[in-house]
Amino acid sequence: MNVEVRPARGRAELERFVRLPWKIYADDPVWVPPLIRDAVRVFDPAHNPFLEHGQIEPMLARSDGEVVGRIAAIRNHNHERAWNDGCGFFGYFESIDDPNVASALVEAARVRCRDWGLRTLRGPVNPSTNDECGVLVEGFDSPPAVLMPHSPPYYDRVLEEAGLGKAKDLLAYWLDAPPEGAPERLQRAARIARARNPEITFRAFRKKDFDAEVDRFKSVYNAAWERNWGFVPMTDSEIDHMAASLRQVLDPGLVRIAEHGDRTVAFALALPDMNQALRHANGRLFPFGLLKILWHSRRIDAARVLVLGVVDDYRGRGLDAVLYADLYDHAAKVGLRGAELSWVLEDNHGIRKPIEGAMGALPYKTYRLYEMSVGG
Numbered sequence: 594m595n596v597e598v599r600p601a602r603g604r605a606e607l608e609r610f611v612r613l614p615w616k617i618y619a620d621d622p623v624w625v626p627p628l629i630r631d632a633v634r635v636f637d638p639a640h641n642p643f644l645e646h647g648q649i650e651p652m653l654a655r656s657d658g659e660v661v662g663r664i665a666a667i668r669n670h671n672h673e674r675a676w677n678d679g680c681g682f683f684g685y686f687e688s689i690d691d692p693n694v695a696s697a698l699v700e701a702a703r704v705r706c707r708d709w710g711l712r713t714l715r716g717p718v719n720p721s722t723n724d725e726c727g728v729l730v731e732g733f734d735s736p737p738a739v740l741m742p743h744s745p746p747y748y749d750r751v752l753e754e755a756g757l758g759k760a761k762d763l764l765a766y767w768l769d770a771p772p773e774g775a776p777e778r779l780q781r782a783a784r785i786a787r788a789r790n791p792e793i794t795f796r797a798f799r800k801k802d803f804d805a806e807v808d809r810f811k812s813v814y815n816a817a818w819e820r821n822w823g824f825v826p827m828t829d830s831e832i833d834h835m836a837a838s839l840r841q842v843l844d845p846g847l848v849r850i851a852e853h854g855d856r857t858v859a860f861a862l863a864l865p866d867m868n869q870a871l872r873h874a875n876g877r878l879f880p881f882g883l884l885k886i887l888w889h890s891r892r893i894d895a896a897r898v899l900v901l902g903v904v905d906d907y908r909g910r911g912l913d914a915v916l917y918a919d920l921y922d923h924a925a926k927v928g929l930r931g932a933e934l935s936w937v938l939e940d941n942h943g944i945r946k947p948i949e950g951a952m953g954a955l956p957y958k959t960y961r962l963y964e965m966s967v968g969g
Contacts, residue, residue, distance in 0.1 A: 594656050594693045598701040601651040601663070607636060610651045610685075613663050615876075617687050617745065623736040624743055625868045626876040635685075635720070642830040646670045649720050651685065652701050654694050662688035664698040666705035667720045672825045681706030681967065683716035684726075688751060695751035699965075707967045715760055715823075715964040717742075722823045723831070727763050727936070727960025728752065735957075738897040738933040739867045741765065742960065749961065757963035761822060765935035765958035766948055768898075768921075775921035779951045783918035786911025793858065793907075795915050797923075798848030807836045809850065809857040817860075817902025822938055823962075842867055846923035847896055849916045851903075858907040861916040862900040863924075863932060865893045896924060896932040913947060936960060 601610040611632045618624035634640035636649060643649070647669045654662035667682035683702035688695045703714050718726040725742045730749045737743040775783070787795075798806055815826040827835075844865055851859035870889035874882030898920065903912050924932060934954065937944050948954050 594661075594691055596654050596656050596661070596694050596697040598652050598654045598662075598664075598697050601653045606653065607633065607651065609660050610653055610663050613653075613660055613687050616660075617689065618743075621743075621745065623734070625736055625872040626874070628871065628874070628878065629876045630878060632876075642828060642834045643669075643720050645830060646828065647720060649684075650705060652698070654688070654698050654701075656694070661691070662686075662694040662698050664702050665720070666702040667716070667718065668706070668709050668711070669721055669825060671828070672721070675825055676823075679710075679712030680715050680964075681709060681711035681713065682718050682720070683714060684719040686717045686728075686748070686752075688748070690745070690747045690751070692751045692754040695748075696755040699752070699755040699757060703965065703967055712967055713964055714757075714967050715962060718962070721825055723825065723827050727962050730762075730959050730961045731956075732765070732958030736868060736872065738765070738895070738935065739864055739871075740897070740899065741933070741935060752963055757965045760962040760964040762939040763936035763960040763962065764939055764945070764956040765933050765960070766937065766954040767931060767957040768934055768952060768954050769931045770921060770924040770929045772925055774925045775918040776951070776953055778953070779914060779918050779921065782911060782914035782947075782951050786915050790910055790912065792853055793912065794852050795919060796850055796852070797919075798843065798845040798850065800843065800845045803836075803840065806848075806850075807832065810836075810860055810862070812857050813860040813902050813904055814900065816904050821941070839864065842890075844896075844923075844927070846927065847920060849919045851907075851912050851916065853907070859903040859912045859916060860900065861898065861902075861920060863896045863898040863920055865890075866895040866897055866933070867893070869893045869895065894928065894930045896929055898932055898934040914951060917947075917952065933958075 601607055611629060638644040650666045652664050653660055664683050665685040667684050706714050728748045729744045733746055811832050818824045842865055847863035849861040850857060870886045873885040873889050901913060901916055
């Protein structure tokens with residue numbers, strides 16, 4: 594197959610870029626179509642604060658005039674400042690099952706990162722590790738949770754054939770939410786933690802105090818994850834943008850806060866799994882997509898735990914057990930059947946141990962990040 598990769602420029606090209614997944618996943622029963630409006634806004638500086646410190650260059654692969662793949666070369670200046678590792682990224686990868694197409698796409702992203710003066714190509718990230726990232730390599734039989742990616746089984750093969758190797762695996766856990774609430778082991782750990790930390794209070798999110806609560810989240814998020822592999826601090830505008838986009842779907846009981854006096858020392862964020870409703874809109878809000886989303890939102894029976902972080906000087910005190918137990922109890926109260934906890938680095942045993950021990954969960958999906966040398 595003769596494959597040509599060129600930048601996607603102009604409205605028509607961007608439309609082709611955004612709509613390609615409908616071709617790739619046409620026969621995939623668990624794929625959840627993204628909202629077209631949101632997919633287009635990724636490339637608009639007026640709507641994507643990542644572009645304040647980064648670049649996203651979308652490219653399309655064609656064969657005989659037909660679009661057969663897409664990729665974006667990504668430069669994240671904040672990552673470069675945080676890690677000084679010369680790492681560039683690729684994201685928004687989609688391809689038909691043809692190694693020539695995948696290789697041509699990866700090569701185009703590699704060359705662009707080389708032209709930027711970078712040394713390594715890593716991905717996929719859409720557009721950073723604070724967003725959707727990774728290729729699904731295990732767990733194809735169920736739909737992705739909200740804000741998680743999905744991909745065909747052959748992506749791992751064609752990306753490796755394109756010269757990429759594994760950089761890191763990211764794990765997603767499934768947690769049942771029984772009617773009686775948290776498992777006894779977790780309840781016991783939470784009781785002990787509360788007794789040992791009487792000065793710390795635990796509560797739900799106050800939606801009427803939304804902006805101040807978001808500021809409290811900011812105070813924890815970057816501090817709690819700064820040592821994690823590949824983590825890049827979110828800017829205030831990125832957090833504000835995320836908060837605004839999630840405001841309407843937040844369940845205050847699924848957001849838990851730990852405080853020591855006026856200081857926020859831990860934060861847990863879970864979201865109702867809106868993908869259960871979004872999948873019925875087929876990417877469009879109008880004329881009927883929004884009505885379908887609202888209708889199916891009433892039947893959402895699962896959540897995703899996105900974030901649980903404890904600031905450094907409060908770790909090892911069991912605060913995570915209390916936050917997890919409170920999330921369990923609220924999920925049971927509102928009738929959720931369970932939640933996905935994602936994602937967790939494969940070698941983050943400090944997080945994996947309590948999830949697998951006190952909570953008794955096992956990974957049910959695995960996502961993979963890849964990397965390669967950009968070369969001279």
